[in-house]
Structures are given as C-alpha cells and as structure tokens.
Amino acid sequence: MSTVAETQIKLTPEHDARPGATVRSRLQDLLPKIVLAPSFAATIVFVYGFILWTIYLSFTNSKTFPSYDITGARAYQRLWRWTFESDPPSSWYTSITNMGIFGALYILICLALGLFLAILLDQKIRGEGVLRPIYLYPMALSFIVTGVAWKWFLDPGLGLEQTLHQWGWTSFHFDWIKNKDFVIYTVVIAGVWQASGFIMAMFLAGLRGIDGEIMKAAQIDGASTFQLYRRIVIPMLRPVFLSAFIVLAHLAIKSYDLVVALTSGGPGGSAWLPSNFMYEFTFKRNEMAVGSASAVIMLMTLTAIIVPYLYSELREKQR
C-alpha cells in the first residue's frame, strides 16, 4: 500500500501533493487500528463472547452437550442451596470456603513475604545477582511441577516426615496433606513458595524506583529505619501493591492445576476450589449448566473484589 502512495506522490509532485498525503496520513492513522484489529476481534469473541455464552448456558438445562432452551435458574438455585449445606459439607460449600481460606492466606502471605524479601535484598548486599534468581526461579515452574514436587515432599511416607524419622526425630508428625481439615493449607504453602519470589521481584523494582534523595532527607530528619519503611517507603509502593494484588488474585482463582497435582482433590474432595468444581461438573459429571453457573459466580466474585479496588486506586491517582 505504501508503495502505491509513494508512486502517486512521485507522479504528481508539483501539481497536487494533497491526495497522496491524505492517503498516507490516513493510512498512518489507520495502521495501529489495523494491526490491533485481529487481536481485538479475538478478545471480543474468545473472552467476552464466551463469557456471554457461559452466562447463557447457565440458564439452560445443558447436560453433556450445550442445549439452547432457556429453562430458568435451576442451576443457580442448586448452587444457592449447596452454599448452606455445611454438615456434611457439600462440594460447593467446600469449594467456596476453601477459596476464601486459600485466597486470603495466599495473597496476604505472598505480599508480606515478597515485601520482606525485597527489603532484605535491597540492603545493597553482596551477591544480590545470585540471590534474586534463586527466589525468582519457582515462578518459572508450572503449577503441575510445583504440585508434584510438594506432593512428594509433604507425603508422610515419602518426604519430610519420613526423612526426619530416619534421622532419629521419630515423634515428628506432619500429615496435613492427608488430613481433610488441613489439606487446603498445604495448597497455600506450595502456592506461596511459587509466587512469593515473583512478588519480591515486583517490590524490588518498586524499591529501586524510589528516589534516594527522599530517603536521605528522612534520615537527616532523624527517622529510624523502621519509621522510614513504615511511613515513607511502603506508602510509596502503593502502585506495586495494586499490580501484585491483581496478579495474585487471578492466580488464586485459577489455581486448578495446583490442587489437582498436589492433592488430586484431597481426601473426600476436601481440597476443591471453585475451578475444580467447575471442571468436574462441566466435563466429568455432564452437568454443563451447573458448571457454567459456578463459572459465572466465580467471575462475579472476582469482579466484586477487583473492580472497587481498581476504581479506588485509579481515582486516587487522578486527584
């Protein structure tokens, strides 16, 4: 296209340069849109299109295959009833309570640990170049690898407990991964191990971005190290908290594979997260409507948490 435009310019250089110029500038205006169009269309169809389709399916009576007759909110009614069945716990109740425990602990511990490690690494220590990738490396592993490695490590007959018994500490007892009440905490452990290094790297980048002059000024004013971090550094890291929170929140919601690899669902399904529930019902139990309804609820929950947070953070910036 651009060659055509150029030849036109060459053909009519002195008479009228404007049409060619318009084509060219129009093209230049359009170029970003043309380049973005395929990915834009793909996002519209494959993300938002399928979100709408999932919502639609959740109101049908789809079983093995999608069915297109709207039959009402029966799937939601069932989920609603299951939400309150705590003794014995229904699979949905287990999934959502696990999501609460896992999500809260995973995000909080990752943020705290990541910040702590970043501050330690930021003390201009020797060998930072070696230490940083060591912490960051777990993020390069897939959830499946993390899950399997921790499954072996935490298995009482195979990993930590067995090893300590062989070393002579026979009273040591750690069987959380086999315990229906504690198995979800092993998922937290493995998840934190994997993600905290990455969060550390994000905080480290944030710390490096803080102007040294401010720190010096505070020190001259007599601020202790603790005060310095508490009052100045951490508040200035606020945008990093936002990014880290969003990264962690979506990692938490989609930790399906970690649960499967680490616990294969846990004893009696006690380690399920809503994502496991969704997959299990849609593809294994042929209850596509219920699976879709649970997916919609997951989306709404995530929206309800992230949108107000994003809104308040971004509005703050504009002020």
Place this chain on the structure above:
Amino acid sequence: MLRKLLIGTALATSFAFSAHAADVKEVQMLHWWTSGGEAAALNVLKQDLAKEGYAWKDVPVAGGGGDAAMTALKAMVAAGNYPTASQMLGYTVLDYAAAGVMGDLTETAKKEGWDKSVPAALQKFSVYDGKWVAAPVNVHSVNWLWINKAVMDKIGGTEPKTFDDFIALLDKAKAAGVIPLALGGQNWQEATMFDSVVLSTGGPEFYKKAMNDLDEESLKSDTMKKSFDNLAKLVKYVDPNFSGRDWNLATAMVIKGDALVQVMGDWAKGEFHAAKKTPGTDFLCYRFPGTDGTVIYNSDMFGMFNVPEDRKAAQVALATATLSKSFQSAFNVVKGSVPARTDVPDTDFDACGKKGIADLKKANEGGTLFGSLAQGYGAPPAVANAYKDVVSKFVHGQIKTSDEAVTELVKAIEDAK
C-alpha cells in the same frame, strides 16, 4: 446467487465422490491406550486391519488421559468431524447416541452373531434404540480380591468365604505386622470397593435395586446402612497414609508383600504381570467374599460414529475385527480383562482369566451380571459421581455415621438425577 453456487459446488463434489466410488482405506481412532501393555494389545488390532488393507490412524489427544480424550471428542463431534470410532465408557455411548451422531452396525451384528454372544447386560450400552452403535472390547469385573500368596502362607490364611471370614483374615494380617488392606484413598477406588461391599452385604437382588435401579427404598434401607458399617470396618485395616494414593501403588504394596490384599478390578492383574508374577504361585485372585457367582462389570467400548458412506467399509472392518474371537482372546490376555463375547475359548488365559470367563458366563446366564456404579455402568455420570462423593466423604470422615451417609446418598442421587 451465492446459494446456487453453493448447491452447485456441493453437487459437483458429491458427484466427484460417487464417480471415484473408492472407499477410504483408513480408520481414524480416538483412544487413550497409549502405554505399555494396552498399546501392545491394541497393536494386534492394527495388524489384523492391516492384513485387510486398512491403515490405522490415531487421532491425537493432548494430555493423554481419558478425560482429555473425551473433551477432544466433544470438540470433534461439535465440529461435525467424526472419527471412525472412539474408545468410550458406558453412558457416554448412550449420550452420543441420543445426540444422533452414532452409526448403525446392526447388519454386521446380525451377520457376526453379536446378539447371541455378547452378554445382554453389555448390550444395554452397545445397542441404542435397536441399533448397534458400539463394539465392546472387553469386560472388566470389579469384585475381586488380589492377595499376596507369600504373606497369605505366612499368616496361615485361607480363602475367605464370608465377610466375617474376611475380617478375621485381615485381623490375622494385622497381628503379623503386615498392612492388612491396601487401598488408595481416591474417591473412585473407595467407591469401587464399596460396590463389592454392597453386593456382599445385600446380595445380587439388593445390589441391582440399589445401585442400578436407584430404588429409593433400597438406598435408605437398613441393608444399605449395614453396607456403610461394613465399609467402615474395612477402612480400619488400611495404613494411615492411604489418602490420595494411586491404585497401582496400592497394587505394588501387595506385589511387594507390604500389604496382604487389595480390593480392585481385574486391571490390577496387569500390574502383577508386569512384575512377572504368576497367579496361584505368587498371587491369588478370589471373588470378594460373599459375591461368588455374581459379576459387577465395566467394559471398554469402541463407539462407532455416523461417518460418510465412503468410510463405512473401514468402520465395519474395524468393528468386525474388534469382536473377532482371535482379537478378543489376544487382547484380553494382555489387558487382564475377559472377552466381551462368551464364546471365546479360554485356552490362552491364566487361572484368574479362566475363572473370570467362567464367572461371566455363569452370571450372564443366571442374570447376575450388574453394572458397576463406581465405574459409571450403574447410572449416568452425574449420579455415579454423586455416589463417589458420598462414599469418599464417609471414608474420610466428613460424613460421620452410616445413618447420615444413607440420607446423604439419597439426597445426592436425587439431586443428580
């Protein structure tokens, strides 16, 4: 205008096809038998087809397992791109048949006499609306005990004939310091064992009513409660580390002599074979105590899709080869299961296989061949999984008493129907 053009093209293409009139000499097969003995067993079928001039083409499945294959199949069928055949289990065949995408092999079935040789209980899944839609490959049965003979001799045990005998035997093993019962604490393994417990506690009639007909009275009966109590008794004999263990690791415990017995389907025999053990001298196979004469089965099937005319000949060849006596014998000797037709000679099978074949024949004739609920042959997947949930929650303590278990079972099954 466009429409005319399309019709024209379609006509031209179909004309071109009929003008060629050559059949496609290829079977496209979706399956997840990709490793070890199963792949070797399937090679026999490939060679049989090659002799008739049909090439074999695997439909690739990312991820390998059965779940991934079923997801792939769903996508292929939704796109209208049917494979010649796909490995399928139980109600999946009927689901697809109800969706109207399965082929019709009734002619071949008549010619080959499948109606008479394939057990009636299996035909429930391979025949839909009077039409043959699938070719059963094998019959597995789940009510088996697999016992390490060396351990059995050491503790001086004999074949348990009743549930109480079985408990006494487990006690002996416990006293001798062996893990009495090898179990993997995954819901399908627990439920598979519970299938046998229900059959043993309530007898064949009760099993059929509760686990196949889902009769509510039976499900909440005292017999069902007693079944759960019996399950609780058995679970006392597993090691504390059982939760989440894979079934083949549990089998390995029996092979190595760490544990006395495993309750598992006859695919466990494949593990014993792989470890070069022979039945009778290294390990023993008994029916679960109190279930002799009855067979709880599940079966692998090749579902046959409604492929275009030019690929039908290849499909018929595949189906015929699958149910040929020679393949049924060769395949099932390796797989550990028994042939899906009752007129296959048992000469090549080991002692356990011979017993399995005889039992199947007897159960078929006596009307005591029932689908395994845990393996998805008793009820559709939604119900089967609800059942597995309840059994697993009972084993792991979320459900505390057998009373509660029965109430939950009725509720869960009602929910899933």
